[in-house]
Amino acid sequence: MRIEYLGHACFLLEHAGVKLLIDPFMTGNQLASKTAEEVEADYIFVTHGHGDHLGDTYAIAKRTGATVYAVVEFAEGPMAKEGIKTAMGNIGGRQKTPFGSVKFFPAAHGSGVPGALACGYVLEIGGKKVYHAGDTGLIAEMGFLADEKIDVALLPIGDFFTMGPEDAVKAAEMIAPEYVIPMHYNTFPVIKQDPEEFKKAVEEKGICKVKVLNPGQTLEL
Numbered sequence: 614m615r616i617e618y619l620g621h622a623c624f625l626l627e628h629a630g631v632k633l634l635i636d637p638f639m640t641g642n643q644l645a646s647k648t649a650e651e652v653e654a655d656y657i658f659v660t661h662g663h664g665d666h667l668g669d670t671y672a673i674a675k676r677t678g679a680t681v682y683a684v685v686e687f688a689e690g691p692m693a694k695e696g697i698k699t700a701m702g703n704i705g706g707r708q709k710t711p712f713g714s715v716k717f718f719p720a721a722h723g724s725g726v727p728g729a730l731a732c733g734y735v736l737e738i739g740g741k742k743v744y745h746a747g748d749t750g751l752i753a754e755m756g757f758l759a760d761e762k763i764d765v766a767l768l769p770i771g772d773f774f775t776m777g778p779e780d781a782v783k784a785a786e787m788i789a790p791e792y793v794i795p796m797h798y799n800t801f802p803v804i805k806q807d808p809e810e811f812k813k814a815v816e817e818k819g820i821c822k823v824k825v826l827n828p829g830q831t832l833e834l
């Protein structure tokens with residue numbers, strides 16, 4: 614299983630030719646490693662409706678025919694009007710999928726869509742479990758993820774809109790994954806952070822490994 618960081622909160626998970634794309638914000642992100650016109654996807658996961666997460670979802674879904682996952686009020690509300698393939702679920706629910714499974718996880722954040730909740734995702738693909746936290750503050754529910762045996766946790770460290778580095782260290786401690794990959798930093802001036810300092814803080818406590826990826830870099834598991 615291969616995880617590619619495309620910048621901001623966007624990741625591409627790939628196993629056996631199946632591509633899962635999360636929060637594809639490319640247009641307007643100077644740090645994005647791929648354009649919306651070139652990225653490929655079979656499934657797209659949207660954590661919430663803010664522009665830096667919904668991003669280029671509709672254009673990519675229309676071009677590739679990818680199925681887009683979102684919470685029910687979002688998938689059957691604004692997304693349904695776009696004429697794209699959607700799939701829905703809601704917080705706490707897990708569903709089997711052709712690639713493995715998806716579980717909708719709580720996130721403490723505005724959704725940008727009236728009536729919808731923001732979420733994170735636990736995705737199972739290629740025998741690995743990846744938690745994408747979405748935009749969220751530190752929440753006690755992350756402690757439940759310890760039982761999930763998460764291989765890779767994708768955690769925001771930017772502060773201002775989400776957890777900052779200190780709370781992300783606490784999140785890593787609660788989740789106890791094999792790896793953390795920091796995200797949602799340096800895209801805008803207000804979320805400027807040094808990911809190497811976060812890595813040092815997590816690894817000095819012996820919590821887990823931290824893999825800092827620049828946009829375009831990958832982690833193979």
Ligand code: NI
Pocket residue numbers: 661663666722723748774
């Ligand atoms: Ni947001």
Ligand code: MN
Pocket residue numbers: 663665666748774797
């Ligand atoms: Mn965001």
